[in-house]
Amino acid sequence: MRKFTETEVVENVNIAKDIYRLKLNIPDIVKSVEPGQFLNIYFQNSPNIFPRPFSIAGIDDDNILILYKVVGKQTEKMSSWQKGYKTVVLGPLGNSFDLSSDNDISHVLVAGGVGIAPLMFVCDKLSLMGINPYFFIGAKNKSELLIIEDPKSRLYISTDDGSAGFAGNVVDHFKSVINSIKKPVSVYACGPDEMNKALVNMGVVPGIRVQVSLERVMACGLGICQGCAIKTKDISGNNYYSLVCKDGPVFKGGEIIF
Incomplete structure (x- = not known):
């Protein structure tokens, strides 16, 4: 179940050109996350800035792993976060991949x-x-x-x-x-x-x-602002709009209209 949680940076390491691995201590939700879901990360010193969505890259004990690329002012600020830095996250958000256990696949x-x-x-x-x-x-x-x-x-x-x-x-x-x-x-x-x-x-x-x-730009991550709407279709070919943050971010290939 999604929730607002205060978290602390355990690690924030540059692992490739402009790309960082962020490890956040979030024991309250780490056991409930599934592959495909994401977190909204808030910027405590920038109250007028919307949170940013980041896919969950894995779990490590009570920690959640995030990979991000420095592409703007907020991710540049993130790259300076040191061990012990505290912030707030909302999650886990969105749906997850359907992982079949069939060994014949x-x-x-x-x-x-x-x-x-x-x-x-x-x-x-x-x-x-x-x-x-x-x-x-x-x-x-x-x-x-x-x-x-x-x-x-x-x-x-x-x-x-x-x-x-x-x-x-x-x-x-x-x-x-x-x-x-x-x-x-x-x-x-x-x-x-x-x-x-x-x-x-x-x-x-x-x-x-x-x-x-x-991957879409999102503001709320909850389906309220509807800023991440995309065109989709059902199995009968009827077109409709879906929200990446709420109905996704994972979709079956046949559902998406590019």
């Missing part, structure tokens, strides 16, 4: 940039279920790669400039090896919309199921 994670965050949590959860997933990770270049090895998965690295791994985008990398992966395939994805759209189109092929975690 090939589980494939596809991450673009910092979209890797919720998929790291998915990978941890699948590992606890005894599943060794395929993990496709894409970045602009080698300096922005967050993982270069992972004993919990079969790792496939790609960079747009070819500085590490496959030269090209992560979807093309996935397509290049899809025929060697046993079907049916369950794809869990998070990244830029163009990446998500390409994967959703792959989901039209029999034997491939796609779930996508969408």
Whole structure:
């Protein structure tokens, strides 16, 4: 159940170019979080600033892990938070990925940039279920790669400039090896919309199921402001609007209208 909670920074480490791993001590909610959900983090010294949503990247004892990229004033402030700094969070928010425990399914994670965050949590959860997933990770270049090895998965690295791994985008990398992966395939994805759209189109092929975690600018995180509305459709093809913060952020591929 979501709740406002005061939390303390346990760790805030620069792990790649402009990317940080933030560890927050939140024992009250850590046992209830699921892969795909997110937290709203508030900025105590900026009362007129809306909170920012961040995907949960994993749990560590009583701590929740967050990955973030410095892209503006608020994330720049976050990068200066030291151990012991106190702030307030609201969460867990949103829905979660549907993780099948069927060993006859090939589980494939596809991450673009910092979209890797919720998929790291998915990978941890699948590992606890005894599943060794395929993990496709894409970045602009080698300096922005967050993982270069992972004993919990079969790792496939790609960079747009070819500085590490496959030269090209992560979807093309996935397509290049899809025929060697046993079907049916369950794809869990998070990244830029163009990446998500390409994967959703792959989901039209029999034997491939796609779930996508969408990234959107949010104000409240509760469905009140309706600032994160997207076009979706039901199984009959009827169009309607969904809220990423409340109805998502995870959607079945066939539900999203890009």
